[in-house]
Amino acid sequence: MEFVGSVVTGVATLSQTMEDGRRQMVGLLLPSDFVGRPGREYAAFNVEATTDVTLCKFARKPFEKLLNDMPHLRERMLEMALDELDAAREWMLLLGRKTAREKIASLLMIIAKRQNTLKPIENVEELKFELSLTREAMADYLGLTLETVSRQINALKKDGVIELERKRHVFVKDITRLLNETGDDADGGYFE
Amino acid sequence: MEFVGSVVTGVATLSQTMEDGRRQMVGLLLPSDFVGRPGREYAAFNVEATTDVTLCKFARKPFEKLLNDMPHLRERMLEMALDELDAAREWMLLLGRKTAREKIASLLMIIAKRQNTLKPIENVEELKFELSLTREAMADYLGLTLETVSRQINALKKDGVIELERKRHVFVKDITRLLNETGDDADGGYFE
DNA sequence: CGGTACGTTGAAGGGATTCAAGGCTAGTGG
């Protein structure tokens, strides 16, 4: 924990593991996300890269000094922390109450949103993106087993909600169709 | 969302509800917890009091002004947000990977910790506290049904891990015994 | 005393897990 930083390219995960090996992902770090916690010596969670990652890193101590000198930076940090908290709470709804199928659909939407920078153009109805996670990583994200992830992804494919290419490339013809599978109300903020 | 504030006495909850009624609690607000989000007009989640609550509240706009004038306040807000984020992540492990019994044990520990201000006296082995939540609220906290909550609480009682008085008062003779039921490693930070 | 909110308990059913086997693809070394 000598450093803090920001993801520039690649994907990393934040996770927690129980003694017997059960694992839950608690953070998905995509480009622009912040890593580390100012004002804390130790790390509470495991950070792992799932692809090659380039990081823009700062030594923690000088960074903390910087926080004091630049009020805007701290303002930004607070904003980011609160956004993450909101995301964590959405995630809790997913983990606690959604079905396996809804979980998968939700994850696909989350990844799609983040990768496409989400232009607010309302006419976007198609979507194409890459899953940079293995089935196991998805399972850890969603609180499922990798078998269930595999089955549900293929079920969505069989039902024509998504199309797959080489297991990792997803193509969505009709976004609202996928949106309806997430269990979220209305458009889930996708078009805002 | 015209106000922000801090809980002084009582218990409130932060929750999210799906169209069909499924509900997940995403925040448990106990005395000293902060309510509301500076810099945001609308509320993303429902806040409900589960007991009578006294609140120390501030109009949001002046409070935001205060944040700019007092750097220490913003520092404190950031710290609180990051602590909440850590708590949310522990909660995610609970929701995604723990069994019903582990969930109940974990919830009991969480409430116990917060109500007893947790003196770091290591000799504490007994514990007595009140559940200010209904079975249904616990279910919403844990991502279970209220029936499962009821069954698991009574199972813990039958196994001698806890004792009950009038359904809401819990007495724990042997804390480590309860701790072992949570699925967390070691002491879960209880004695730190 | 009826009504309501909260809690318990039983029986049946189902969605996800567990266990097991096999397929696909890329990289490696003979």
Added chain:
DNA sequence: CCACTAGCCTTGAATCCCTTCAACGTACCG
């Protein structure tokens, strides 16, 4: 060049934990 291995993914069958549905118990209150 081609087995050969390793990592990832899929699929089936059986099992189990939790949910669902239903009935009943209890305490409090007008």
